[in-house]
Each structure stands twice: as structure tokens, then as C-alpha cells.
Amino acid sequence: MHLYRHARVPCACLPSAVAAAPTDPRAIEPWTECDILIDGPLIVGVRSATGSVGLAAPPDTAQTDLGGRIVWPGLIDAHTHLDKTHTWDRAPNPRGEFWDAIEILRHDATARWTTADVYRRAEFGLRSAWAHGTNAVRTHLDSGGELGAESHEVMAQLRTEWQGRIALQTVSLCNVAAFSAGEADRVMKLTRDGGASAIGGFPQPNPDLPAQLDYLLAAARELELGVDLHIDESGLAQAECLRATAEAVLRNEFPYPVTCGHNCSLSLHEDARAASTIDLIKQAGIQLIVLPLCNLYLQGRQWDEQGHPRTPQWRGLTRIHELMQVGLTVACASDNVRDAFFAWGDYDLFEVWQAGVRVGHLDTRMHAAAATVTTAPATIMGLPQYGRVTPGSPADLVVSPAATFNEFLARPAAPRRLIHGESFRESEPPDYRELAAH
Structure with missing residues (x-):
């Protein structure tokens, strides 16, 4: 298991029991700071200051602090x-x-x-x-x-x-x-x-x-x-x-x-x-x-x-x-x-x-x-568990360097970190020279 802490997840992608402002169309920063528990290929728990869903991590679970950054599902x-x-x-x-x-x-x-x-x-x-x-x-x-x-x-x-x-x-x-x-x-x-x-x-x-x-x-x-x-x-x-x-x-x-x-x-x-x-x-x-x-x-x-x-x-x-x-x-x-x-x-x-x-x-x-x-x-696409940070969803997360949506939109070329399962993965796109070789 791996617990990723202090992730600011868009409310639209969270269970209603976790999202702080799930339906307010006027909110300019509709995210909720959460802890996300991953076990193998799946998210198994989500916890915020207002509620938790399925979160029960053993005391020796590995942890990574994401520092209050905007974190998206795959x-x-x-x-x-x-x-x-x-x-x-x-x-x-x-x-x-x-x-x-x-x-x-x-x-x-x-x-x-x-x-x-x-x-x-x-x-x-x-x-x-x-x-x-x-x-x-x-x-x-x-x-x-x-x-x-x-x-x-x-x-x-x-x-x-x-x-x-x-x-x-x-x-x-x-x-x-x-x-x-x-x-x-x-x-x-x-x-x-x-x-x-x-x-x-x-x-x-x-x-x-x-x-x-x-x-x-x-x-x-x-x-x-x-x-x-x-x-x-x-x-x-x-x-x-x-x-x-x-x-x-x-x-x-x-x-x-x-x-x-x-x-x-x-x-x-x-x-x-x-x-x-x-x-x-x-x-x-x-x-x-x-x-x-x-x-x-x-x-x-x-x-x-x-x-x-x-x-x-x-x-x-x-x-x-x-x-x-x-x-x-x-x-x-x-x-x-x-x-x-x-x-x-x-x-x-x-x-x-x-x-x-x-x-x-x-x-x-x-x-x-x-x-x-x-x-x-x-x-x-008929994929009800995808595009969400909720128990049962694929353990794919995109960690931006931005702390708010405003920062995220202001600096679109900023690098991102990718989580797949219980660890980070490479995020380097393929080289165009591969295509030019044919």
C-alpha cells in the first residue's frame, strides 16, 4: 500500500462524501485536499477534512506528501x-x-x-x-x-x-x-x-x-x-x-x-x-x-x-x-x-x-x-470507475506543480509527475525522430 497525502483533487472527481464543494458552479477553486490510499493497481480509500471513504491504512504504509498540489485522476x-x-x-x-x-x-x-x-x-x-x-x-x-x-x-x-x-x-x-x-x-x-x-x-x-x-x-x-x-x-x-x-x-x-x-x-x-x-x-x-x-x-x-x-x-x-x-x-x-x-x-x-x-x-x-x-x-466511454479519485478507480494520478487552478492555467507548460499504482512512473513523451526514421 501507499498513502499519498495532501492532494488537491478537483471536486468533480471525488465522492460526494469527500468533496468540499461538489455542486457550486460559482466556485473558482473547486478542489478538496485529500489523502489517497492505493493498493496495487487500484485506489482503495480517500480521506479529506470533511469525510473519508474506505480509508484504513496499516501503520507501516509507505507515505508521500504531495504538498497541496492539484492532483487529477488519469x-x-x-x-x-x-x-x-x-x-x-x-x-x-x-x-x-x-x-x-x-x-x-x-x-x-x-x-x-x-x-x-x-x-x-x-x-x-x-x-x-x-x-x-x-x-x-x-x-x-x-x-x-x-x-x-x-x-x-x-x-x-x-x-x-x-x-x-x-x-x-x-x-x-x-x-x-x-x-x-x-x-x-x-x-x-x-x-x-x-x-x-x-x-x-x-x-x-x-x-x-x-x-x-x-x-x-x-x-x-x-x-x-x-x-x-x-x-x-x-x-x-x-x-x-x-x-x-x-x-x-x-x-x-x-x-x-x-x-x-x-x-x-x-x-x-x-x-x-x-x-x-x-x-x-x-x-x-x-x-x-x-x-x-x-x-x-x-x-x-x-x-x-x-x-x-x-x-x-x-x-x-x-x-x-x-x-x-x-x-x-x-x-x-x-x-x-x-x-x-x-x-x-x-x-x-x-x-x-x-x-x-x-x-x-x-x-x-x-x-x-x-x-x-x-x-x-x-x-x-462507459467506464464508471475512470476519471475519478474514489475506491475502485485505477491508481493513475497526475500531479501538477500548481497549488490552485489559477496557477495551473497560468503556467500550462509546467512539468507534471505521474503516479501508476504505488509509485511514480516516467512521463517523457516519445521522440519525434522515431517517426522521421520511417
């Missing part, structure tokens, strides 16, 4: 693209445009995606995530046309190899229109054989969208899986695939989890229409994922008549406060990393979180903000 990245990752050097997107990215990566996939290539890049991505403190990842895998077989095979292998460190889930990503027009059998087979956690897709506005969504939900029901969709990732004010998805879930009485990522266009709708859509989302029980880095990068790009770039006026962030206000589950995630959809990134969820807090003004909802990379994505 982070949860619920929306990534490990099949596309780290392709920027060979397939860049100079204009940073969404539809350019699709074509660029389609060509790269056709020419270069082998099992060895996908494994090398994805494994590098997982090592990066692990080095930054993440212990659960969900990745979407392109599964339409001729793509997907290699990626699903690789992820099944990595899921086994990373067991006990990173819980790895997959989602079969396809064009929803193509799925209902003949690709369903192949995508469903990849989903089933690859042990995927959900069927994904990127529905586009069109007259047949309700029928296409009904078809997708019927397939997911047959597989007894939820769906995890890319929704309204554009600056089109008329795009309402999010609303159509909520209506389809209600119409079909779909019993499995539904997650919608991006949801950019919701911010461009009239307030009354957006509120009506959010009400439908709540009725349907849909969970939401915000992708701040990728949406800031792709959305709102403009060019003048001579082809010179113009300053963006809209950056693609969805109505995150309005979604949180009605009690919906809202997470933040990495999305693409070093590919044509996002040139940078490192699977560092603190970078993602800090961007979301600053750009989305989540400093006014710090309790809910802390949940966006911990308990909320754990709920979306």
Missing part, C-alpha cells in the same frame, strides 16, 4: 483518430481547410496505410498520451470504402498490449449516406470483428437524412452498440444534423448510448432554435464532445479574392455553456493530432482542457470544466 480522451495521426510530415494541409483535409488523407490512406504503418503511428500516439497522464482513449477508425481492415486489426492488438495502462476503445467511422446505400454489411463486420465500442459516422444535410439515421440506428441496435457521430462540423447555419439525430433517437426509441462530437453549427442558429434543439438533445439523452483545438484550427477560414488569408471571425466552438446549463454530459477531447485536420497536438489533454477553458470561458464553470476531461468522457 485523464480520459473520448474522441481521437489514431489511424490518421502523425501523417502531417508526408501529407500536410497548407490551407488548413476541412474538405482539403478529407482529400489529402484519402490519398494518403490509399497509398500508405498498411498494418505496420498504422501500428507505428498509433502506438507512438498512445505512448504520448500515456506520457501526459491519459489512461483511457477512444479512437474513430475510417471504415468506409476499402478502408478499415488494417486499422481495426492494429487497434485490437494495441488494446491487448496496453491493457492495464490505457483502456483503448474503437468506433467504426463511415459516411452515413454510403452506409445505408450498400456499405452496412462491411462496416458492421469490421465493427463486430474488431471489438468496436460503437458505430460512428459523419451525417451531412440532405433530404434523406432521417431515413439514413434510422438505418444506422437499426444496425447499431442489431449489434447492441451505441453510436458516436461527427455532427455539423462546419460553419453552415442551415446544418441541423444534431437536431435530426435527436429526433431519430426519439423516433426509434433507441436504447443505447448516443454521442455527438463537434456540433459547431449549433452556435450559428437563432437562440430560440438552438434552445429547442438542446431540449430535444436532453430528451434523447445525447452526450456531447467538444473538440476545441481542431475546431479552432479548421473553422472560420477565409480568403480574399487574391487568395490571401483573412482573420477568422468565427472559430467553431459549440454552445458549451447552454449544453452544460441543462445538465447534459459534455466532454472535451483531442480529436486529430498532427494530420491534415489539425497540424499540431500531442495527445495532451491538459493542452485541450486549457484551450477549452480559455476559449469557452469555462473559468465561470470550473466545477463543470474539470469534468470535461475526467468524469464526463468516462461516462461517454
Whole structure:
């Protein structure tokens, strides 16, 4: 056993019997100082000044004083693209445009995606995530046309190899229109054989969208899986695939989890229409994922008549406060990393979180903000013990050098220490030269 003392843990990640201010949305420093008892791979007890849960340490238990630093549970990245990752050097997107990215990566996939290539890049991505403190990842895998077989095979292998460190889930990503027009059998087979956690897709506005969504939900029901969709990732004010998805879930009485990522266009709708859509989302029980880095990068790009770039006026962030206000589950995630959809990134969820807090003004909802990379994505991934500091949770902790959230946000590049089980572990990310060697 090992007792880690004086850890300031976000209240959102603690049992209610321990958290000092579990529900106050106005608290600018919603943390509780705790002692955390770990036995092998699990947290077995938590104690604070206001209460304790399951804490009974033998007198000779090893102890480490964490000095009143902000300490997070292992982070949860619920929306990534490990099949596309780290392709920027060979397939860049100079204009940073969404539809350019699709074509660029389609060509790269056709020419270069082998099992060895996908494994090398994805494994590098997982090592990066692990080095930054993440212990659960969900990745979407392109599964339409001729793509997907290699990626699903690789992820099944990595899921086994990373067991006990990173819980790895997959989602079969396809064009929803193509799925209902003949690709369903192949995508469903990849989903089933690859042990995927959900069927994904990127529905586009069109007259047949309700029928296409009904078809997708019927397939997911047959597989007894939820769906995890890319929704309204554009600056089109008329795009309402999010609303159509909520209506389809209600119409079909779909019993499995539904997650919608991006949801950019919701911010461009009239307030009354957006509120009506959010009400439908709540009725349907849909969970939401915000992708701040990728949406800031792709959305709102403009060019003048001579082809010179113009300053963006809209950056693609969805109505995150309005979604949180009605009690919906809202997470933040990495999305693409070093590919044509996002040139940078490192699977560092603190970078993602800090961007979301600053750009989305989540400093006014710090309790809910802390949940966006911990308990909320754990709920979306169906991992109830993850993203929490509570008995039965994985013994993965991220120890920052900051004593407050304000310090944490003010110095984002500060080094962190990582706990895995009863001891500290290495936190050095892999060297990019590994990728350059291929």
C-alpha cells in the first residue's frame, strides 16, 4: 500500500462524501485536499477534512506528501483518430481547410496505410498520451470504402498490449449516406470483428437524412452498440444534423448510448432554435464532445479574392455553456493530432482542457470544466470507475506543480509527475525522430 497525502483533487472527481464543494458552479477553486490510499493497481480509500471513504491504512504504509498540489485522476480522451495521426510530415494541409483535409488523407490512406504503418503511428500516439497522464482513449477508425481492415486489426492488438495502462476503445467511422446505400454489411463486420465500442459516422444535410439515421440506428441496435457521430462540423447555419439525430433517437426509441462530437453549427442558429434543439438533445439523452483545438484550427477560414488569408471571425466552438446549463454530459477531447485536420497536438489533454477553458470561458464553470476531461468522457466511454479519485478507480494520478487552478492555467507548460499504482512512473513523451526514421 501507499498513502499519498495532501492532494488537491478537483471536486468533480471525488465522492460526494469527500468533496468540499461538489455542486457550486460559482466556485473558482473547486478542489478538496485529500489523502489517497492505493493498493496495487487500484485506489482503495480517500480521506479529506470533511469525510473519508474506505480509508484504513496499516501503520507501516509507505507515505508521500504531495504538498497541496492539484492532483487529477488519469485523464480520459473520448474522441481521437489514431489511424490518421502523425501523417502531417508526408501529407500536410497548407490551407488548413476541412474538405482539403478529407482529400489529402484519402490519398494518403490509399497509398500508405498498411498494418505496420498504422501500428507505428498509433502506438507512438498512445505512448504520448500515456506520457501526459491519459489512461483511457477512444479512437474513430475510417471504415468506409476499402478502408478499415488494417486499422481495426492494429487497434485490437494495441488494446491487448496496453491493457492495464490505457483502456483503448474503437468506433467504426463511415459516411452515413454510403452506409445505408450498400456499405452496412462491411462496416458492421469490421465493427463486430474488431471489438468496436460503437458505430460512428459523419451525417451531412440532405433530404434523406432521417431515413439514413434510422438505418444506422437499426444496425447499431442489431449489434447492441451505441453510436458516436461527427455532427455539423462546419460553419453552415442551415446544418441541423444534431437536431435530426435527436429526433431519430426519439423516433426509434433507441436504447443505447448516443454521442455527438463537434456540433459547431449549433452556435450559428437563432437562440430560440438552438434552445429547442438542446431540449430535444436532453430528451434523447445525447452526450456531447467538444473538440476545441481542431475546431479552432479548421473553422472560420477565409480568403480574399487574391487568395490571401483573412482573420477568422468565427472559430467553431459549440454552445458549451447552454449544453452544460441543462445538465447534459459534455466532454472535451483531442480529436486529430498532427494530420491534415489539425497540424499540431500531442495527445495532451491538459493542452485541450486549457484551450477549452480559455476559449469557452469555462473559468465561470470550473466545477463543470474539470469534468470535461475526467468524469464526463468516462461516462461517454462507459467506464464508471475512470476519471475519478474514489475506491475502485485505477491508481493513475497526475500531479501538477500548481497549488490552485489559477496557477495551473497560468503556467500550462509546467512539468507534471505521474503516479501508476504505488509509485511514480516516467512521463517523457516519445521522440519525434522515431517517426522521421520511417
